[in-house]
Amino acid sequence: MLTVLWYVARRDLRLALRRRAELANPLAFFVIAAALFPLGVGPEPGLLRSMAPGVVWVGALLASMLALERLFAPDYADGTLEQMALSPEPLSVMVIGKVIAHWLTTGLPLVLAAPLLALQFGLDGDAIKVLLAALLLGTPVLSLVGAVGAALALGTRGGGALLSLLVLPLFIPVLIFGAGAVGAQQSGVGCAAHLLLLGGLLAFSAALAPWATAVALRIAVE
């Protein structure tokens, strides 16, 4: 079972590395969007510090959505999804492999770029650590929940718009707790509660999202 997970993840990583322009799109969007905010709102340090977590999180959320539409669409178009549906291995395990590859190629680069952007907004070291921890817990949730939406929108006309409508409401708790963690740390309340809630969201989505995605994929194939 783990063999097929490893194969699927490795194959998707290999494909992503061979399509570098597509790979760079979410990261480029994230960096550009976050870098434009200080130019738009002005150089006032207090204002930038207070809005930094929200800007970084909204940027990360929208950037991760950019790659969601292509999570299953190429497999659906070229017949790979049929082979996955017919495999004796559980489809949900293959979904986990695909989500891991999606997070490594989309979510992880955003997490790694976030400290640089946070410096631009004048966040201090502690706040940057909290932002990193929140992104490390939150971006996998975006990939897991996004996979459910991508599978539900598969094969529909206007799938991109439908995908946004489906997943954006589900991303809101991640956005609130993720951005709130840094704000709570800055205000002296402490970030533990927010990070624990993000961890809970991650555990919940890791348990249910692959299964729900697999069901939606079977419906799409049929």
Add this chain to the structure above:
Amino acid sequence: MTLRARQLSCVRGTRKLFDSVALELSAGDALRVTGANGRGKSSLLRILCGLAMPEEGQVFWQGCDIREVRSEFARALVYLGHAAAIKADLSAVENVLAAAALAGTPVKARTAYRALETAGLDAVADLPCRLLSQGQHKRVALARLHLARDAHLWVLDEPFSSLDADSTQDLVSTLDRYLVRGGILVYTTHQDVAPKAWRSRTLDLDAQTAC
């Protein structure tokens, strides 16, 4: 080994493609599904694999509904559909390795190279598939058959399309050897080729009730 279908019917939109299709195949049998375009040949093959639900009827593998023995049935099945499940950015050998892994029978690279050599693709095994012709694409997909000798049921949708004369003959020979070993074959083709197996039958969907 037996594949049995009972009273299968298929509806697309408001149109009934076929009705009351029944079949029973055992080891060494080949069934060619024929019919005009849009008659439901591919739909029937997808139903037999469990990829699509029939409007009515059931498919049985070894006497059990295929949805109840999904894992066992999946291990016995090789399905090659219209879309060849080939990734253009992967090399031929990487595609064969991925296909084998998805089928639950991962193989070593050496074995995948050998399958491609048998399919006459050893010279292009390391090339990205986007550089290959349509016929070579098809042969990469068909190379999977050389790794699936233990599968008891091959369901092939237009396996001869895009193949040249030599490759067509090679595939006919592969199918013949498979049937002699006791495999079951269900396939569609618009070409005038068929394995020489003595238990080859034809199911003509044009003759089925349809509106």
